[in-house]
Amino acid sequence: MVNLTINGKQVAVEKDATIYDAAKACGIKIPILCHDKKLHPFGGCRMCLVEVEQMKGRLIPACTTPVTEGMIVQTTTDEIVKARKLVLELLLLKHPIDCPVCDAAGDCDLQNLTYEYKVNMNRFVDEKFNHEIDYENPLIERDMNRCIHCGKCARICDEIVSYGAYTFINRGIEAKMGTEFDGPLNCEFCGSCVSVCPVGALNSRPFKFKARWWALQKTKSVCSYCGTGCQLTLGTKDGKVLTTIYDENQGFHNGQLCTRGRFGYQFVNSDKRLTAPLIRKNGKLQEATWEEALAEVTSRLAAGKSDPASVAALATPRLTNEELFLFGKLFRGTVGTDNIDHSAGYAHEALTKGAVASFGVAASPAEIADVQKSNLLLVVKSDAYETHPVIGFEINLGVKRKGIALRIVSDKKGKLTRLPGAKTTVHAPGNEVALFNALCKSVIDQGLAVEGVAGLDALKAAVADATAEKAGVSAEEIAAIAKEFASAEKALIILPIGQGYPGHNAALANAAANLAILTGQVGKEGAGLLIMGEKNNSQGAVDMGIYPKGTGLNAAAIIDGCANGNVKTLFVAGENPVVSYPNRAKVEKALENVEFMVVSDLFLTETAALADVVLPACSFAEKSGTFTSLGRRVQNVRKAIPAIGLAKSDFEILNAISQALGGARYNNQGEVFTEIAASVPAYKGLTQAGLKDEGAVYPVALAAKLVPAAAKAAAPAAGKLALVTGSALYHCGTMSRFGEGPMYVCPDAYAELNVADAAALKVEEGDQVTVTSGTGAVQVVAKVGKRVPQGVVFSPYHFGEGSVNTITDGAEVTYVSVAKK
Amino acid sequence: MSNAPAEEIPAEEIDLTEANEVIDKYLKLPGNLMPVLQGIQDAYGYVPKPTIDLVAERLNVYPSQIYGVLTFYAQFHLKPRGRFIIRVCVGTACHVQGAERITETFFGRLGIGHAETTPDLRYTFEKVACLGACGMAPLAMVNDDTFGKMTVQKVDEIIETYNARPMK
Ligand code: SF4
Ligand code: SF4
Ligand code: SF4
Ligand code: FES
Ligand code: FES
Numbered sequence: 001m002v003n004l005t006i007n008g009k010q011v012a013v014e015k016d017a018t019i020y021d022a023a024k025a026c027g028i029k030i031p032i033l034c035h036d037k038k039l040h041p042f043g044g045c046r047m048c049l050v051e052v053e054q055m056k057g058r059l060i061p062a063c064t065t066p067v068t069e070g071m072i073v074q075t076t077t078d079e080i081v082k083a084r085k086l087v088l089e090l091l092l093l094k095h096p097i098d099c100p101v102c103d104a105a106g107d108c109d110l111q112n113l114t115y116e117y118k119v120n121m122n123r124f125v126d127e128k129f130n131h132e133i134d135y136e137n138p139l140i141e142r143d144m145n146r147c148i149h150c151g152k153c154a155r156i157c158d159e160i161v162s163y164g165a166y167t168f169i170n171r172g173i174e175a176k177m178g179t180e181f182d183g184p185l186n187c188e189f190c191g192s193c194v195s196v197c198p199v200g201a202l203n204s205r206p207f208k209f210k211a212r213w214w215a216l217q218k219t220k221s222v223c224s225y226c227g228t229g230c231q232l233t234l235g236t237k238d239g240k241v242l243t244t245i246y247d248e249n250q251g252f253h254n255g256q257l258c259t260r261g262r263f264g265y266q267f268v269n270s271d272k273r274l275t276a277p278l279i280r281k282n283g284k285l286q287e288a289t290w291e292e293a294l295a296e297v298t299s300r301l302a303a304g305k306s307d308p309a310s311v312a313a314l315a316t317p318r319l320t321n322e323e324l325f326l327f328g329k330l331f332r333g334t335v336g337t338d339n340i341d342h343s344a345g346y347a348h349e350a351l352t353k354g355a356v357a358s359f360g361v362a363a364s365p366a367e368i369a370d371v372q373k374s375n376l377l378l379v380v381k382s383d384a385y386e387t388h389p390v391i392g393f394e395i396n397l398g399v400k401r402k403g404i405a406l407r408i409v410s411d412k413k414g415k416l417t418r419l420p421g422a423k424t425t426v427h428a429p430g431n432e433v434a435l436f437n438a439l440c441k442s443v444i445d446q447g448l449a450v451e452g453v454a455g456l457d458a459l460k461a462a463v464a465d466a467t468a469e470k471a472g473v474s475a476e477e478i479a480a481i482a483k484e485f486a487s488a489e490k491a492l493i494i495l496p497i498g499q500g501y502p503g504h505n506a507a508l509a510n511a512a513a514n515l516a517i518l519t520g521q522v523g524k525e526g527a528g529l530l531i532m533g534e535k536n537n538s539q540g541a542v543d544m545g546i547y548p549k550g551t552g553l554n555a556a557a558i559i560d561g562c563a564n565g566n567v568k569t570l571f572v573a574g575e576n577p578v579v580s581y582p583n584r585a586k587v588e589k590a591l592e593n594v595e596f597m598v599v600s601d602l603f604l605t606e607t608a609a610l611a612d613v614v615l616p617a618c619s620f621a622e623k624s625g626t627f628t629s630l631g632r633r634v635q636n637v638r639k640a641i642p643a644i645g646l647a648k649s650d651f652e653i654l655n656a657i658s659q660a661l662g663g664a665r666y667n668n669q670g671e672v673f674t675e676i677a678a679s680v681p682a683y684k685g686l687t688q689a690g691l692k693d694e695g696a697v698y699p700v701a702l703a704a705k706l707v708p709a710a711a712k713a714a715a716p717a718a719g720k721l722a723l724v725t726g727s728a729l730y731h732c733g734t735m736s737r738f739g740e741g742p743m744y745v746c747p748d749a750y751a752e753l754n755v756a757d758a759a760a761l762k763v764e765e766g767d768q769v770t771v772t773s774g775t776g777a778v779q780v781v782a783k784v785g786k787r788v789p790q791g792v793v794f795s796p797y798h799f800g801e802g803s804v805n806t807i808t809d810g811a812e813v814t815y816v817s818v819a820k821k
Numbered sequence: 822m823s824n825a826p827a828e829e830i831p832a833e834e835i836d837l838t839e840a841n842e843v844i845d846k847y848l849k850l851p852g853n854l855m856p857v858l859q860g861i862q863d864a865y866g867y868v869p870k871p872t873i874d875l876v877a878e879r880l881n882v883y884p885s886q887i888y889g890v891l892t893f894y895a896q897f898h899l900k901p902r903g904r905f906i907i908r909v910c911v912g913t914a915c916h917v918q919g920a921e922r923i924t925e926t927f928f929g930r931l932g933i934g935h936a937e938t939t940p941d942l943r944y945t946f947e948k949v950a951c952l953g954a955c956g957m958a959p960l961a962m963v964n965d966d967t968f969g970k971m972t973v974q975k976v977d978e979i980i981e982t983y984n985a986r987p988m989k
Contacts, residue, residue: 158883158886163883164883164884164885164886165883165885166885167883167885167886167888167889168889168893169888169889169892169893170892170893171892171893171895178885178888178889179885179888180873180883180884180885180887180888181870181888181899182888418881420881
């Protein structure tokens with residue numbers, strides 16, 4: 001610790017602290033413009049000048065100067081104030097004073113400091129900048145006339161996002177913040193640069209002229225897209241979500257979001273939202289009252305009580321824990337059926353079956369904080385960035401700032417593979433389990449297995465013939481990864497799971513867990529296995545038991561049951577099986593066949609359109625409750641706006657049905673959480689109030705053991721391409737299609753081909769192509785690049801039109817032919 | 822140099838062999854970006870856009886940062902340059918001695934302005950500040966040849982001389 005005095009106050013801080021940090025630690029505010037706690041110090045703006053007794057005669061920038069023992073610092077002498085005023089005058093020389101029409105007004109550091117330092121005139125005059133404003137993309141407006149050259153946008157895009165869109169271009173008076181060839185911005189649109197820009201040079205276009213900053217009501221909540229569980233602040237006015245607000249003190253991610261969290265909120269106020277219940281009359285869905293709709297649903301379910309096996313229910317893991325708990329209680333308890341599931345089964349079997357077998361808990365042994373505490377990250381699929389972009393930021397930071405080694409095993413390359421020092425092993429699609437088995441064998445062969453692990457002999461036998469060759473990878477590579485992983489002080493495996501990744505199932509979770517257990521990389525921080533659930537509450541849905549536990553049907557069997565008539569009543573809370581479950585034609589036929597289907601959703605989805613009763617549900621912005629993110633963090637979701645139209649939250653819907661069927665009735669969702677805390681062991685002792693803003697990571701007691709995992713032999717079909725499905729960076733599930741932001745950037749389904757395959761097929765970027773499998777054919781736009789290896793096609797699964805589940809049937813890899821339309 | 826907006830950069834298909842050779846040469850060297858870019862400029866006479874993308878990919882640097890470097894240093898050129906670079910000094914001494922008339926005459930004769938290149942790629946014209954030979958003001962240079970005490974008539978002679986020179 002270093003002791004120093006600031007404005008007469010004694011303070012002791014870590015020795016790598018700066019004067020700015022030290023002042024902050026003792027509650028003294030030093031004004032900054034170019035400094036950001038998340039970024040490398042820059043020292044460019046000179047706003048933070050202070051006086052140091054020991055360095056008399058000049059003013060010192062507080063943000064870049066390290067503390068030294070006995071330093072005596074003054075932060076606001078007359079001379080300092082004069083210097084800061086001069087800095088502001090110089091900045092205002094070129095900066096247009098267009099605060100009345102600037103969206104940053106009220107949230108602008110330059111404006112606030114000008115006010116604070118009372119800079120009401122300027123001793124200098126000069127012409128203003130005359131840069132063209134970049135309006136080329138729909139999300140971010142770049143008005144470089146307002147730029148104060150703080151460099152924060154370029155630093156965050158490089159240091160955290162690792163996209164590197166910006167750079168200072170030119171020199172001297174002509175210098176400006178620009179892009180390659182000074183062209184329009186064309187990046188991944190995460191909005192990180194907008195959030196850190198201290199002025200109105202970078203603006204969110206969807207928010208442009210929507211509201212003055214000070215007129216916004218601000219509600220802290222949690223993003224409702226992916227399982228990362230980023231905290232966000234919703235800016236609302238007149239019952240509408242108008243923007244997401246950056247708060248650098250929110251969450252492990254310091255307020256950073258990905259493009260979905262930052263620009264995908266518009267689905268809440270979309271004019272496509274359902275605003276009234278619908279009942280099918282004479283074959284057509286027609287508006288009805290809640291009484292009519294609920295009466296119809298409850299009478300159906302009441303009848304189903306006498307034959308519970310004929311009732312089934314599917315819930316989306318986007319619901320709150322409270323809603324899911326009530327859902328389980330209603331169907332398992334009151335109705336008496338075990339036919340309940342979410343996300344087509346396989347998307348969470350890595351947790352409910354895989355993690356349970358390997359670790360004794362249906363959760364990841366690791367949490368998000370472990371990413372940066374590790375020495376080696378072994379990422380399964382480069383897509384981990386696409387599925388969970390803000391975890392991607394953590395990986396970027398860990399690799400670039402802390403020098404964490406990064407190993408990727410993937411069927412294609414991706415953004416992560418470009419990180420400094422990253423080593424990527426590209427394997428044939430569907431070979432993940434074989435690869436992990438080969439790694440385990442190599443660990444054993446190299447004598448790197450820890451002594452006395454339970455189940456070692458069985459594993460040895462099971463992986464005896466697991467060769468690198470079977471995984472389609474060189475033996476040297478397998479040996480090298482096995483060695484590095486085993487000898488790293490702390491090594492962590494990152495495994496994204498979700499509906500786009502049918503191969504990321506229980507067997508893969510076991511295979512990956514085996515490697516971690518075998519090498520002793522579990523039960524310590526920075527190590528283990530982080531299973532990343534796809535949706536905002538994937539982990540919560542598992543915790544609330546939304547999967548068949550006894551002899552009940554899982555999602556795939558429920559669809560079959562609908563088709564063969566065993567399932568007569570189907571309750572669907574927010575799922576969209578028509579687009580997201582494998583084999584669209586089969587799913588559609590089954591849902592058309594089921595006697596009675598009720599769907600609660602925000603939108604008239606492809607599935608809701610087939611229902612007999614449609615109930616308009618609320619988005620996350622219209623309700624309170626909790627979500628549990630990957631890595632087991634339970635967080636508060638807070639109601640920010642009243643319900644849209646006549647919509648009701650799934651809590652209200654389920655509560656009303658439960659009561660009508662003689663089941664439980666709650667006065668509010670908070671009561672359900674109290675019951676969760678009392679009956680779900682992991683949640684014991686938690687209260688919603690106690691979760692506060694930061695949430696709580698619930699503990700797990702691991703009982704790790706080796707569980708042999710059988711690798712399926714992939715059977716490539718001659719002359720065909722291997723189709724792998726997954727997530728596009730800009731989307732998550734099928735909900736992001738209703739957010740303007742994601743749809744502007746990535747509007748259509750596509751198939752990504754390797755340049756060589758594309759050339760052989762005479763397909764060019766942007767061409768319409770037909771992709772045909774044994775299951776069906778679909779038309780999509782072609783993308784051509786080097787990301788996917790030869791022989792592989794990648795297609796994201798989010799889209800209703802050209803939905804890739806038209807041609808998949810739940811297999812890990814689908815062999816297809818591609819032809820130009 | 823002044824920045825070149827994307828639309829002004831000719832979309833071109835170029836042979837990347839030489840650029841790849843330059844990159845191969847410096848691949849293992851730490852801090853190799855500058856020598857690579859200099860080598861490419863030597864090989865092509867300027868830094869063509871496709872080579873920037875190539876360098877970005879092979880050295881794993883953001884293309885934007887390469888562009889930042891290229892626009893920071895006056896030595897780099899993003900557009901093809903003429904075979905003969907005409908530099909006319911407009912520093913104080915030359916200015917006083919009538920550099921203005923000299924530049925104007927070049928502009929008139931060649932049909933190009935400052936930092937521009939003739940369509941046949943024979944000449945690039947640049948105004949520069951003090952060339953350090955103020956005694957000979959007004960001063961012009963063509964590649965490495967120096968012409969002191971410039972006059973309008975000498976402009977015509979220079980153009981005639983260099984028009985006669987071969988392009989390679
Ligand atoms: S939006 Fe994100 S990727 Fe794009 S420039 Fe800004 S920080 Fe970089
Ligand atoms: S655009 Fe904003 S963040 Fe970027 S340098 Fe300018 S003022 Fe700073
Ligand atoms: S989609 Fe996921 S990574 Fe992106 S902001 Fe939301 S929770 Fe974070
Ligand atoms: S904040 Fe310290 S120099 Fe900019
Ligand atoms: S001013 Fe022209 S050479 Fe010095």
